[in-house]
Amino acid sequence: MKVAVCVKQIPDPASDYSLDPATHNLVRPAEQVLDDTDRYGVEMALQIAEQHEGSVTLVSMGPSGNLQGIRQALAMGADKAVLVDDEELKGSDSLTTAKVLAAAIAREEYDLVIAGTESTDGYSGIVPQQVAALLGIPSLTYATQVDTDGSSVSIRRQTAAGYDEVSASTPVLVSVTAGVVEPRYPTFKGIMQAKQKPVDTVTAGDLGVEASPGQAIRSVQPAPAREAGEKVVDEGEAHLQVVAALEQAKVV
Amino acid sequence: MSHFTPEHHQFRRVVREFVEQEINPHVEEWEAAQMMPLHDVFGKMGELGFLGLEYEPEYGGGGADHFFTVVFAEEIGRADHGGIGMATGVQVDMATPSLAKFGTPEQKERFLAPALRGEMVTSIAVTEPDAGSDVAAIRTRAVRDGDEWVINGSKMYITNALQADWMCLLARTSEEGGYEGMSQIIVPTDVPGFEVSRKLDKLGMRASDTGLLTFTDMRVPVENTLGTEGMGFQQQMAQFVIERMWANYSSVGGAERAIRRTADYLRERQVFGKPLIKQQYIQFKLAELTAEVEALKQLNYATAASYQRGGDPTRLATISKWKAGKVTREVADWVLQFHGGIGYMEETWTARYLRDNRLISIGGGADEVMLQVLARMDGLA
Ligand SMILES: Cc1cc2nc3c(=O)[nH]c(=O)nc-3n(C[C@H](O)[C@H](O)[C@H](O)COP(=O)(O)OP(=O)(O)OC[C@H]3O[C@@H](n4cnc5c(N)ncnc54)[C@H](O)[C@@H]3O)c2cc1C
Ligand SMILES: Cc1cc2nc3c(=O)[nH]c(=O)nc-3n(C[C@H](O)[C@H](O)[C@H](O)COP(=O)(O)OP(=O)(O)OC[C@H]3O[C@@H](n4cnc5c(N)ncnc54)[C@H](O)[C@@H]3O)c2cc1C
Secondary structure: OEEEEEOOEEEOOOOOOOEOOOOOOEOOOOOEEEOHHHHHHHHHHHHHHHHOOOEEEEEEEOOOOOOHHHHHHHHHOOOEEEEEOOHHHOOOOHHHHHHHHHHHHHOOOOOEEEEEOOOOOOOOOOHHHHHHHHHOOOEEEEEEEEEEOOOEEEEEEEOOOOEEEEEEEOOEEEEEOOOOOOOOOOOHHHHHHHOOOOEEEEOHHHHOOOOOOOOOOOOOOOOOOOOOOOOOOOOOOHHHHHHHHHHHOOOO | OOOOOHHHHHHHHHHHHHHHHHHHHHHHHHHHHOOOOHHHHHHHHHHOOOOOOOOOHHHOOOOOOHHHHHHHHHHHOOOOOOHHHHHHHHHHHHOOHHHHHHOOHHHHHHHHHHHHOOOOOEEEEOOEOOEOOOHHHOOOEEEEEOOEEEEEEEEEEEEOOOOOOEEEEEEEOOOOOOOOOEEEEEEEOOOOOEEEEEEOOOOOOOOOOEEEEEEEEEEEEHHHEEOOOOEHHHHHHHHHHHHHHHHHHHHHHHHHHHHHHHHHHHHHOEEOOEEHHHOHHHHHHHHHHHHHHHHHHHHHHHHHHHHHOOOOOHHHHHHHHHHHHHHHHHHHHHHHHHHHHHHHOOOOHHHHHHHHHHHHHOOOOOHHHHHHHHHHHOOOO
């Protein structure tokens, strides 16, 4: 089974960040990491490829930097990567991102496309569905469990009440939730092999996609500072005050 | 010039995460039990290729350059206790280097390969109740009987002793005395006559099991002798140098983290109406400690680079071992001091850090022994 996985390199969430004063886009350092949520997608893809004698291709859009995030996924075991790095795509909205990713995926042979549900930095949460629509394949979203016999895929889709069982025949896109599988650690050998694996860097033009970000950020306001909460001292009646506060906040 | 490639950085990230997820959550339990499940932990490390970094791929090693070991030791040194760093150090850089260097293919197949996979836990057995700093004073004796050594004696303060599947033993195999007539012998711990007489109760490194061993007519095949019979002392001295480098590297990881954690705490802690970090005395002391740790780190990198080029690292490794003991003791003392009362509490990491790091000036050759080695090498003695 040939699996394509959408993965995003993001700045290390543990390090400081800044916004470009002109474009308001995040300044992307050369050193980036694999988005944590995409580790689940990579692991899922590897497990499926191992069970069904397949291969795993990473597909990514963004500034390549020193490729550490991509190498991280290759070190886990993915076979190769296609990276769309194009200055013109800076600040792309989710639809443009989806067009680019879909065009990159369409050039590959694939039975299954895997994505995360929501990225850690942009988190619009709609890229996967858009990619599926653009490729003209069904999408199975919010998967907490994925099974496949090689020609069809069934998942448990997380819902507020529990889960739905949905399935579709390949080719299909699946977006996986964090925790769907336990991502493996890259092994020492995996890390060393990753540097030999092919990474194909292309531009929007190479894919025949028009490079227009689709959105411009006009201004950015800092989030208001959190205000101190209200302290409830328990003199026997505290539970009533807590319930009242929750009712006022319309959460109960 | 940087010694580190992007692959070293990737590897560092993986080890750091491994420590945070597979080690730190268990530290409290292991410390209380005075035991770590080494077969389990080493099994995981083995699968990831951590244990065989520099060893030959033929026996499951990674064929890596020495700076991967530097990264590994620094990161394990950042764990919430010193025990795992010491146990791992024994496995990769204290009990196995002689075997890798002098072992026959059969010996490596039987003992090295399973150690690198993490299936066999190992120990290094040199120190005796009456011979520590003066290794030439050891009395454990192996007498040949046909194809077997019959070994009598005892070994003291042996790390991983209660869990080891084999140990690299230093024993006298002839009557010459002094530095002559010793041999390194691989002892499987299931042979008759091997006994752990006592599990030792320690100030620090509490999760690491340390034993007093007694050998009574213990029988080991002569084919388990490593390298050249009679050259055991010389082989062990070379193995000690590698052992010290491990301790020096891991000290840096622990000390850097300790300073960072302390600065974070001092930014929050309000005393005399402002965060403690605003006190210039504290800033300068932390800067001084940072400078000391950085000096040790650069000394380590110089040692590692020389070793990597095939040079003899003895002199630099000796100097940095002495420095590592000094620096970590100083760091441990000051980070506890700046935490005040809470720093003295068992619930705060500073207490354990102080206890664990006190060992570095004693184990693997005391500070004074390092000075003795240096004085001799430089013609001062
Ligand atoms: C030069 C350049 C600079 C960029 N700078 C930024 C920036 O500062 N901040 C930012 O958030 N994004 C940046 N991007 C990436 C892009 O604009 C966003 O990824 C896009 O807006 C997707 O939205 P999202 O992250 O909300 O996707 P979501 O829908 O939340 O993501 C869900 C899943 O879709 C997949 N996916 C999403 N985006 C990508 C991608 N780019 N590549 C591969 N898979 C993906 C992943 O599997 C992810 O888990 C940049 C891109 C380029 C080319
Ligand atoms: C927790 C722990 C784990 C250990 N693990 C192992 C292990 O796995 N395998 C192993 O073989 N050994 C192990 N050891 C033993 C360790 O290597 C010895 O304790 C160390 O070498 C010191 O030897 P000693 O204890 O006999 O001290 P002694 O030799 O009695 O020395 C006592 C003190 O005298 C001073 N001194 C020594 N020589 C001189 C000198 N020339 N001039 C001036 N002062 C001097 C030093 O301050 C030294 O600390 C371990 C020890 C500990 C505490």
